[in-house]
Amino acid sequence: MKQLVQLSVNGQTHDLVVRPERTLLDVLREDLGLTGSKRGCDLGACGACAVLLDGRPVSSCLTLAVEASGREIVTVEGLARGGALHxxxxxxxxxxxxxxxxxxxxxxxxxxxxxxxxxxxxxxxxxxxxxxxxxxxxxxxxxxxxxxxxxxxxxxxxxxxxxxxxxxxxxxxxxxxxxx
Incomplete structure (x- = not known):
């Protein structure tokens, strides 16, 4: 059964309906087109998929999208501000x-x-x-x-x-x- 999630990604709010087993990495890459976070090991061991969740780095391959609902997510695409690199x-x-x-x-x-x-x-x-x-x-x-x-x-x-x-x-x- 699908669930409604509200993801705040890089300062923009996205309302999405997702299956509860979908990872944050999948939703970021496939639904939102944010491909900066990479699929490396799918085990949380390589760090290629890291995003900030409420300011703390997490493995988005291990984080369910429903767990990220209502929280602040920053991807590598969101580090630069106003056209200037971080x-x-x-x-x-x-x-x-x-x-x-x-x-x-x-x-x-x-x-x-x-x-x-x-x-x-x-x-x-x-x-x-x-x-x-x-x-x-x-x-x-x-x-x-x-x-x-x-x-x-x-x-x-x-x-x-x-x-x-x-x-x-x-x-x-x-x-x-x-x-x-």
């Missing part, structure tokens, strides 16, 4: 933290939530926040550089590019380690 988006672009781009929407949502809650997180907090977001293309160096730049940007400091970001021969390889 500071986190700007930092990701400037630092090349978008290799194939599949994980990027979830990373942006997660980092935005982190910085909204903890404006000056330490390295451990950043790593913990990103632990639910998988990237198969990068070694996370540029992503972490982008997060640090977003923190500086949000506090009015000029962003700095790391050597890995500015090296014209390609990204820096991680240092080799050996075990005795």
């Amino acid at each position: 500071p986190v988006q700007e930092a990701f672009v400037e630092h090349g933290a978008v290799q194939c781009g599949f994980c990027t929407p979830g990373m942006l949502i997660t980092v935005t939530a982190l910085l909204d809650e903890h404006p000056e997180p330490g390295e451990a907090e950043i790593l913990e926040a990103l632990s639910g977001n998988l990237c198969r293309c990068t070694g996370y160096v540029k992503i972490l550089d982008a997060v640090r730049a977003a923190i500086r940007r949000l506090h009015g400091a000029a962003p700095r590019l790391s050597q890995a970001t500015t090296d014209r021969t390609g990204p820096a390889a991680p240092a080799a380690t050996t075990r005795a």
Whole structure:
């Protein structure tokens, strides 16, 4: 039996009739045409489908649309305001933290939530926040550089590019380690 849901997505209210077992991810992508949130694992393990639900990141592949009814939803499409990228988006672009781009929407949502809650997180907090977001293309160096730049940007400091970001021969390889 279908149910009426009222979804407030990126500041716009949508009244929809949905089957109760439909996920928020399915409704966002299929009914509302918001395809920024990606279908990765369908298990809540990769972070590609992350959206903000009342300001907190959730896996939209595990959240039923009926559970999101009456709550505030922000997708990656809703981060930019008035034609200007969100500071986190700007930092990701400037630092090349978008290799194939599949994980990027979830990373942006997660980092935005982190910085909204903890404006000056330490390295451990950043790593913990990103632990639910998988990237198969990068070694996370540029992503972490982008997060640090977003923190500086949000506090009015000029962003700095790391050597890995500015090296014209390609990204820096991680240092080799050996075990005795």
